[in-house]
Amino acid sequence: MGTLNESGILNSLRRVEDPDLHKDLVTLNMIKNLKIDGNNISFDIELTTPACPLKDLMKNNAIKAIKEDFPEVGNVVVNITSNVRAHVDNVKDAMLPGVKNTIAVASGKGGVGKSTVAVNLAVALAKDGAKVGLLDADVYGPSIPLMLGIDQKPKIYQDAGSSKMLPLENYGIKLMSIGFLVDENAPVIWRGPMASGAIKQFMSDVNWGNLDYLIYDLPPGTGDIQLTLVQTIPLTGAVIVTTPQEVALIDARKGLKMFERVNVPVLGIVENMSYFIAPDTGKKYDIFGLGGGKKLSEENNVPFLGEIPINTNIREGGDTGKPIVASMPDSEYANKIMEIARNLAAQVSIANSTQREKKIEIFLNPQR
Ligand SMILES: Nc1ncnc2c1ncn2[C@@H]1O[C@H](COP(=O)(O)OP(=O)(O)OP(=O)(O)O)[C@@H](O)[C@H]1O
Ligand SMILES: [Mg+2]
Numbered sequence: 001m002g003t004l005n006e007s008g009i010l011n012s013l014r015r016v017e018d019p020d021l022h023k024d025l026v027t028l029n030m031i032k033n034l035k036i037d038g039n040n041i042s043f044d045i046e047l048t049t050p051a052c053p054l055k056d057l058m059k060n061n062a063i064k065a066i067k068e069d070f071p072e073v074g075n076v077v078v079n080i081t082s083n084v085r086a087h088v089d090n091v092k093d094a095m096l097p098g099v100k101n102t103i104a105v106a107s108g109k110g111g112v113g114k115s116t117v118a119v120n121l122a123v124a125l126a127k128d129g130a131k132v133g134l135l136d137a138d139v140y141g142p143s144i145p146l147m148l149g150i151d152q153k154p155k156i157y158q159d160a161g162s163s164k165m166l167p168l169e170n171y172g173i174k175l176m177s178i179g180f181l182v183d184e185n186a187p188v189i190w191r192g193p194m195a196s197g198a199i200k201q202f203m204s205d206v207n208w209g210n211l212d213y214l215i216y217d218l219p220p221g222t223g224d225i226q227l228t229l230v231q232t233i234p235l236t237g238a239v240i241v242t243t244p245q246e247v248a249l250i251d252a253r254k255g256l257k258m259f260e261r262v263n264v265p266v267l268g269i270v271e272n273m274s275y276f277i278a279p280d281t282g283k284k285y286d287i288f289g290l291g292g293g294k295k296l297s298e299e300n301n302v303p304f305l306g307e308i309p310i311n312t313n314i315r316e317g318g319d320t321g322k323p324i325v326a327s328m329p330d331s332e333y334a335n336k337i338m339e340i341a342r343n344l345a346a347q348v349s350i351a352n353s354t355q356r357e358k359k360i361e362i363f364l365n366p367q368r
Contacts, residue, residue, distance in 0.1 A: 004072065004073060006036065008070070009036070009070075010034075011069070012065040012066045012069040013025050013031055013065060013066070014026045014027070015065050016058065016065050018054075018058065019057070020054065020349060020350055021349065025045060031043055031045065031046075032044040032046050033079075039073055040075040040076075041066070041073065041074075042079070043077075044081045045059060045078060045079070047082040048083070048085050048349035048352070049130065049212070049348065049349055050082040050084075050212075051125050051128035051341055052342065052345065052346065053345075053346055059080060062078055063076050084100050084101065084212035084213070085100070085349065085353070085356075086352070087100065087101050087236035088352075088355060088356070088359065096204075098209055099208055099210075100212050101213050101236040101352070102215075103213060103214070103236055103238065103239060103267065104218055104229070104233075104235055104237075104264075105117060105121070105216065106230075106241070106255050106259075107220055107240060107241045108220070108242070108248070108251020108254045109243075109247065109248045109252070110220035110221065112220075112241050113308070114217055114218070115138070115143045116147070116272070116314060117239075117272055118216075119217075120324060120325045120341075121239075122215050123171045124341035125213055126171065126172035127326070127329075128341070128342070130212040131211045131213075132172070132212065133173065133208050133215070134214075135175075135176050135177070135217070136179060136217050137178050137217060137218050138177075138178070138179065138217055139179070141179065145177055146318075148321055148323070149170055149320070149322060150170050153180055154167060154180055164207050165180075167206060170321075174208060174209070174211070178202060195224075195225065196228050196232045199229065199232045199233065216229075222254045222255055230262055235264045236351060237267035238255075238264050238267060239269075239270060240256060240266060240302075241269075242269060242270075242271060242292065244271055244274055244290060245289045245292060249296055252293075253296070256296075256300055256302065265351050267348060268305035268347050269296055269303070270293070271293025271294065271304075273309070273310045274286075274308060274309050274310075275309050276311075305347070308337060309333065313328060313331065325337050325338065
């Protein structure tokens, strides 16, 4: 049995792992503000995201480890805090200073619910306490302002001789749309070599402030425009939305291939419109088939983030600018989306921690 002092407590906490990052809390530098007052102790566990699905588990395991090692301990007060780790990328830092992570929401097929998923995930992460921005990158027709109940245009101001834009805000998230910029009849500039320059310019003209996650909603498909978008803004990773049926899965596979080609990790797959529960009978209908998203994720060794059923309130929420996660927070549907958002946040943390390890490895073994 150890002594109830700082090193004794840290030793106990070395036995507590972050189940996502597979390392202990001390090695991960997550223990902060450790205070010992007689037999009472308090400390913070600083998570890598406020939307951590496992925070209660880690807290309980920490308390348990300490009580096992120090039966004489009095009060153990554990505060959960968070500090989202940033994806390390020089190009991103130059273009989007203050933005820690960028996540693209993509699909091969159109109309599978990408924008609905992007909006609700953004609101869900913000509800958990993260700073979130949403970029509507659908050059064919922006739909996000409508889905978030925003009908203004962004404010433009002058900063050191150049024009800057302030994102709009609703439901605790910041929104900007490429559609604010394009004339309805001029999506043509988004093709070819001009596109990349125009996107870069647009991105650096937006004052996002500090963000933990900037999510962007891509136009459907895997063509030139999508490729330009995902190559221009350095990405922490991508989320692929699909519906369960084979035609959607074929296109989702193309999406996976596209990200593989440009070396962007796929953080996970979301299956939307997974099933329908009839409100009158409670009977479940697998309208678009069963389990396609899960199967796709297993085939490609990519995390499955969860499924969202078909539901009238989800559709109405989109049409009326009231995302279900905000307007019906206690519904089963909102809970499912909250869970997906937390799984996504965990995958971002994992991607960043492996990225760091790779960089350290290259540093230590430069010949490899
Ligand atoms: N889980 C769901 N339940 C019911 N309706 C949904 C669900 N997900 C999306 N919808 C509805 O389906 C339609 C298409 O969704 P959405 O616009 O989000 O798809 P998208 O993939 O972004 O489309 P596009 O490819 O055109 O960008 C919308 O009317 C939306 O409200
Ligand atoms: Mg869309």
